[in-house]
Amino acid sequence: MRNQTPELLAPAGSLESLRAAVNAGADAVYVGGAKYGARAYAENPEEEDLIAGLRYAHRFGVRVHLTVNTLLKEAELQALPEYIAPYYEAGLDAAIVQDLGALAVLHRQFPLLSLHASTQTTVTGPESARLFRSLGVSRVIPARELSLEELVRIKQETGLEVESFVHGALCYAYSGQCFMSSLLGGRSGNRGRCAQTCRLPYSLVRDREKPTKQSLLLSCKDLCSLDLIPMLAASGIDSLKIEGRMKSPRYTAGVVSVWRKYLDLYAREGEEGFAVAAEDRAKLLDLFDRGGQTEGYYRKHNGRDMIVLGEKKEKRKPNLPYEEELEQRYVKTERELPLRGSFRQRAGEPLCLTVGAEVRHIGTVSAEVMGAVAERARTAGSSPEAVRERLLKTGGTGFRFSELAVSMEEGYFFPVKQLNELRRQALEAISATIDSRFARKTVRPTETICDGETGDGSSAVFEGRTEDKPPAIHVSCDSEEQLKAVSAMSEVSMISFGSDSLPPERWEAAISEIHGSGKQAYLLLPQIFRTEAEQFFTAQAELLANLPFDALIVRNLEEPGYFRKLYESRGKLCPSLLFDFQVYGMNREAQRCLKGFGAARLTLPIEETARELRALETRGQELVVAGRLPMMVSANCVKKTAARCDHKAEYMQLRDRRMMDMPVRTHCAFCYNTIYNAAPLSLSGVAGELRELKLGAVRLLLTNENAEQSRAAVRSLHHSFVLGERDVAEAYENFTRGHFRKGVE
Template sequence: MSHGLSVTSSFLSIRIFSGKDLEADVKKSVEILAPAGSFESMKAAVAAGADAVYIGGSRFGARAFAENPGEDKLLEAIDYVHLHGRKLYLTVNTLMKEQEMKELFEYLLPYYKQGLDAVIVQDLGVLSFVREQFPDLPVHASTQMTITGVHGAGLLKELGAERVVTARELSLKEIRQIKDQVDVEIESFVHGALCYCYSGQCLFSSLIGGRSGNRGRCAQTCRLPFDVKDGGKTLGKKEDRYCLSLKDLCTLDIIPDIIEAGVYSMKIEGRMKSPRYTAGVVSIYRKYADLYLKKGRGGYKVEDGDRKMLLDLFDRGGQTEGYYKQHNGRDMIVWKEKPSFREGNSQLFEMLDRDYVEKQLKEPVTGKVLLTEGEKAVLILQRKEHRIVTEGDLVMTAQNQPMSEEKVLKQLNKTGNTSFQFEKLEAEINGKIFLPVQALNDLRRRGLEALEAEILHKYRREYKNTDAPGKRRDILNSRVSGTTKLTVSLEKPDCFDTVVNNTDVKRIYIDAAHFEPERWNQYVKTCHDRGKQCYLTMPHIFRTEAQQFFERHQISLKEAGFDGYLIRSMEEPGYLKNAGIEGNLIFDFGMYGMNNRAQEMLMELGAHEITWPVELNSRELEKLEIPGELLIYGRLPMMVTAQCIHQGLERCDKTPVVLNLRDRMGKEFPVKNHCTFCYNSIYNSAPLSLLGLGDSVSSLSPASLRLQFTTESPKETESVLQVFADEFLNGKKAGAFLTEFTRGHFKRGIE
């Protein structure tokens, strides 16, 4: 097991394309991937031309409130898509608590045996479990993993993911870089709702109401109205209150760009929407993907009627091409309240219901029936490479009028509720034959059932893994006792002197976004002179801006002598290794070690220490076997966003400011724009405080305790330090201190 950066594996599979490679790659068929929030939506998607659907089962999916099918219906859905030559991916894309990991094997096993085509995962523990227990089941890395570049994609490839679902915020150029350098399939969203926050980095719904987006229970807080305050001044127009509500994504005009950037699977969002919506959107994207693949850019043109059709299906305030060609922008936001009523396009809806939702999809087969007097009836069926010969009852001699070829074919053509229809059916009749209608029906039924079984047989699997389900590797760490370290995370340089001069603090994290690189070595030296460790806090989001920043300041980074780095993105371990930057890695709570297997994976990826997740309660934290750092004070980042409220309501002057979002209840949430890396953080209205819970914290035996300062002044920082050190280190009861605070999830947890 790894305990430092120097032993992190080299995980990038480099692949550079030539111009001819690109042209050949683009000509390959792309996948239209449709949402299926129900069995009916799945059928509508297949009828409308989807190559694959993604659907949740009864558990562990990121749309817990969709009409997710139970086991029997989901098994039927797997067979349905396979009979029609399509694929089904199961969403297992939530973070798992330790007790849930024990249920995962029995949950997945029947779907695996039925022929499930892939699982979509967010949790590293789930990824590890699937690779171990079902090694031939493809794994797709969910957009919830916040994959924003080459290093993260390469890491997931090394861990066994065949496909990466990119963060919605990536540009075409960034996607192209992944395609060029990592041998992994790329899936990207092309239509539907956009989250305001980077997926996997949102705690807003969780902290406000206990409904975690990481657990498929998002309450869509971003669709609510907020006032933006700058001091006592309200910014923007009175009606511009929906500042976190993004327009829906629509990429019809840039489909050629998306495909040429390397996207193989074009993903449509909408598992909470109706079968009618699914069918309509899929049919349009099927049309234009095929148009581009057939005629190229020269013959590609989008019809205005198709744009209108998509708006008629759903319109919350306009559409946007998203982030593919711009980093953010005011024009991507809805701003105003969605109209309470819009007249529906009844003609469109009737067409979609008739042609897709209610349509019974049939696969063409060819057949030949042999009816010879005195011999058994024979039906030969052919569907692509599958050929079935079925024997029926004995053909009798007609006593009166022999059966005609016309009558035989008419009866056999009645395929009813089956998945097949005859595109060609012949009859060879020898003699004066008679066969009861019931016998003909039985022959057809058994023949089509045998054909269906033959088609589905190639998808069936037997579970062959000899390891016991849930078998775990040895954990080298165990809970420890003894003196607990106090660590401090700082975003504001003006608080540094206050913290570095406090004798109780053993480690300081300074934020790369706000502590100037030219003085990094001074900060480190000052820490070391006072017997403290100094770590650099890496950005929440590591994209082009971050890579360019660290390349500009690579000498300062190497010469600073940091003891290590607080890792907050999947991209960062790989970047630091490739750049030759040495030091211990502490993985922050946003790296999500929610269960023991996930924590083991983080250690194998190079973590020297782990920060315990902030969405687990104390009883759940007890189940984690690797000691972690526990956050005991600080404003939690509720959202990390590519959008910038300062830019949207005022201007982009590359000046970090702190604004406040005021909700309908009068709560104010600080918003800070980190211009260095071009992202925003929206913090909770009240800081997390575990003051008064010293005994509960101590019983967990954390490796260290962290105080996280974001918007506090030096004076406030000094007061917090003193009170928390008194209780957690010196055994003094602090009593009342903060007028407003939250226990976060330490007591209540999440659903």
């Protein structure tokens, strides 16, 4: 009995790579077009080449997925349907999408197109997967950091297909939750232009300790989970994804061929007969070696052995014979589809050539063409063997006859030109027939309304605020010292504190202190919501349900569904949900989706300029205008990598080659790290340019500031945003305006 194996999904950064992937045995290929892809610096075929590649793949039963996995600005979203239409009409199998607005538009405009939620959406559990299902998504590509158990749970509880990375580069940060390249160099990973700043050397600085030696603390080894094929296949994971759209066609061919070999081995022999040969491991390292390989997160949450650490070793010498073998076998070879053919000639009837093939996913395909009526030979007629030999000459067409029957009468002669033309017409006809079986028609555009779930009807956080009032000041605190300092300030209207900033037994007292000073109290939920977070909040469910929080700040789409259920199960109304900037609404359609998911108010994106923000719905919304912005959120722990894990939540400093120190916060309750920008954000000096946005609130993010620094930052915001004063003293010495004037590409 043959064991079931998942789809093998290969990367293609060019038409040549696409063909190499198909030739090497991929079941599906994902490729970027000229726009909207998360690998903007890949070769990325233009429309004509991509459609040619699509048809080549379909001929051999290989599906093609187009990456639309970046965040889209308002103008870009408007142009999306026109960009997708030619590929949709040619039979594109799926689109891999990050942006909520893009999902909503594609679901309406192209109803037969499968939609896959990109790993950039940071799906970490079944609740977020359900939200994406409401937008028409049929497959999710969860965060790469999830364990196999977490992946299986998503599949079992939602019925969605699950795709998971198994080979290639690993980002240090959760995909979609990294601003490092964006904030340091203006090249956003959310826009496909990551500069891979994490691959540089850093040292860790802790209080009263000597800095560690500079090393590649944030550079992950490459993923290779080849040994886990039996476990992955048995789990029911639908698709195994290879990373590498920036890599060469040889790389694609080599990795795909090795994975194909072992998936087929498992299918034939099962787990008992499965073993990976040492020479195949060596081949994979010959193709690319960043500093070793790791199995990734399937069986462990993090680990020092996942990180490169030491200075990069000498590059492996190229394995030229192996590369040449790949070139000749997969890259330069034209794969041929086997055909069944039948040539028929009868007196007084046109010549007839029928061809047929079995094409994966669509079944039997056939075509029949007619030629001229044959004339009797004046001397010797053509033999069946000569006719067959001529018709079998299909070199360079992408087809070959596996069988060809010739039925003809004696005494007739067929010119070579006539047979060649008949064969050409037949091959063109079968090719067109295959293409037509995948072709679709584009539907007319419909009204731009999000199809997302509706919220719980709770009142808006800023209800009653009118556009002629200045924005309220909202301060997010990360320590009790900060909370006490800002609670006493009349300038502040709202205070939020992190779920792990204060121990749960202190939450009630903190709310009382905040409410006692006439302010609203919000709970800042974790940026990553996984098993650890669910266990934490389940343990605190009774306490949480009975505390008078005015709002919960959502930073991960796993949270709206989870917390609504938590409150409903205890007969309570869930507080208003304020969606933070890490849940992206970079266009109006995405904003509508977030409102549909239950957002009472939105925190506007941090990667858009003031001009770009004006294209959004900004009235009554919130904007982060001061404080250190988070640059990376990682399942790996800098402290565990550089020293040891002591389960102590604290701030440290990550020092780069220029001696700039970036605060690092360990969130031990939820087992993730946050790395912050060395330079705090401050928009106090440009507050006047933001007034036309009619914001409901401006927000200060406090990290490791002391009480006096916290008060100074609040005063600066009050004088600039509330009182409208000019030339306000900045609260921070070395600050940044972020993307206020210079956005991201």
